[in-house]
Amino acid sequence: MSSPLKVFITGASSGIGLAIAAEYARRGAILGLVARRGDALERFRQAHPEHLISVYPADVRDADALAAAAHDFIAQYGCPDVVIANAGVSRGAVTGLGDLRTFRDVMDINYFGMVATFEPFAAAMIAARAGTLVGISSVAGVRGLPGSGAYSASKAAARTYLEALRVEMRPRGVAVVTIAPGFIRTPMTARNPYRMPFLMDVDHFARKAADAIEQKKRYIVLPWPMRVVAMILHVVPRWLYDAAMKNAAHKPRAATD
Template sequence: MNAVRLKVFITGASSGIGQALAEHYVRRGAAVGLVARRADSLAAFAARFPDASLSLYPVDVRDAAALADAARRFIAEHGPADVVIANAGVSRGVLTGEGDLDTFRAVMDINYYGMVATFEPFIASMTAARRGTLVGMASVAGVRGLPGSGAYSASKAAAAKYLESLRVEMRPLGVAVVTIAPGYVRSEMTAHNPYPMPFLMNADRFAEKASRAIERRVRYATFPWQMRVAGMLLHALPRWLYDRLFERAPRKPRTSEQ
C-alpha cells in the first residue's frame, strides 16, 4: 500500500482522534479527505500542511446527501478511496424522563447513522475494484450500558453490531471492515469528564496504533490494550453484580448541545 499514494477519507476530522489520524496519514504522504462540521478547524489544519494533498468538506454527517456529495468529489479528485474512516462521534450525558429525547436522537444520528451514511457512497467503487478498507469507531463504552450515557453506549453498541454485519457482507467482495474500539483517549470529548479515566491515551499514540490495525485489516481492535481486558471483564460480569457496582458510578453531565 505504501508504493502508491494512499487515499484516505476521514469524518470527525476537526479534533481528537479524527485529527490525529488525519495528521498521521498526511505525514505518510496520503491524499486525505477531511469531513467535519467546523470549517474553521479544517482550514486551520490544512494551513499547517500547505504541501499536503488535502480535500476539505465542512459537512455534518447527519446530512447524508451532503456527505455523499463529498464522497463523490473525493473520488473524482483522487480516485477510489483505499481507506474510509467513519470517526465522527459525540458523547452527551442523558437521562430518560428528563426531556432529553432530542439529545438521544442526535447522538444516535451522528454515531450510528452517520457511520452508515459515510460508508454508503464508497461501497460501489470499492466492491467494483474488490479492494479497500472501511473503518468504524465503536467504543469500550458500548460493551455495557453505562448509567447516564444511555445514548452514547447504545449508539456505540449499535455501531459495533453494524460493523460486524458489514464485515461479513463485504468479505466475499474483497473489502475489509475494521472495528476500532477506543478506551479513554485525550480529546475534547473526554476533557470535561468528571470521573477518573484509567489508561488515558494520547490521541497521536492512539492514531499510530489504530493505523497499524487498519493496515493489517484487523477485524476488531481495542486501544489501549488494558481497556480490552477491562471490556472483556465488563462483558463477563453477571447482571446483578454489574448493577450493584455501577448504580452509583459517576456520570457524564447532561447537556442541551446537539
C-alpha cells in the same frame, strides 16, 4: 514506488479524527476530511501545504452532503483505500428528564452518520474489490453506562453494524475494521467528571489505529489494557454489574453542560 494511500475521514476537525488525519499526513497520504467546522479543516490544510488535502465542511447527519463529498473525492483521486467513519459525540442523557432530542442526535451522528459515510463509497470499493471501511466504536458500547445511555446505545449499534458489514463485505474484497477506543485524551474526555483508567495520548492512539488499519485487523481495543476491561464487562453477571455501577459518576447531561 507505491502510490500514496487515499484516506477519507469524518469528524476530522478535532480529537481522534484530527490526530488520525495528522498521522496519515505524516505517512504521505492523500486526504479527504469532513467536519462541521470548516475553518478548522482549512487550518489543517494550510498547515500541510505539501499534501493533497480536500476539505468538506459537512454534518454527517446530512447524507446528501456526504455523498457529494464522496463523489468529489473519487472524481479527484479515485476510489479511496481507507474510509474512516470517526465523527461522534458523547452527551449525557437520562430518560424521563426531557432528553429525547439528545438521544436522537447522538444516534443520528454516531450510528446513522457512520452508515451514511460508508454508503457512497461501498459500490466503488466492491467494484475494485479493494479498500478498507473503518468504524470508530467504543468500549462504552459493551455495556450500558448509567447517565450515558445515548452514547452506549449508539456505540453498541455501531459495533454490531460493523460486525454485520464485515461479514457482508469480506467475500466482496473489502475489509472492515472496528476500532474501540477506551479513554483517549481529547477535548471530549476532558469534561468527564470521573477517573479514566489507562488514559491514552491521542497521537499514540492515532499511530496504533493506523497500524491496525494497515493490518486490516477485524476488531481492536485501544489502549490494550481496556481490552481486558471490555472482556470482563462483557461476561460479568447482571446482578454484579448493577451493584458495581449503581453509584458510578454520570456524565453531565447535555442540557447542563
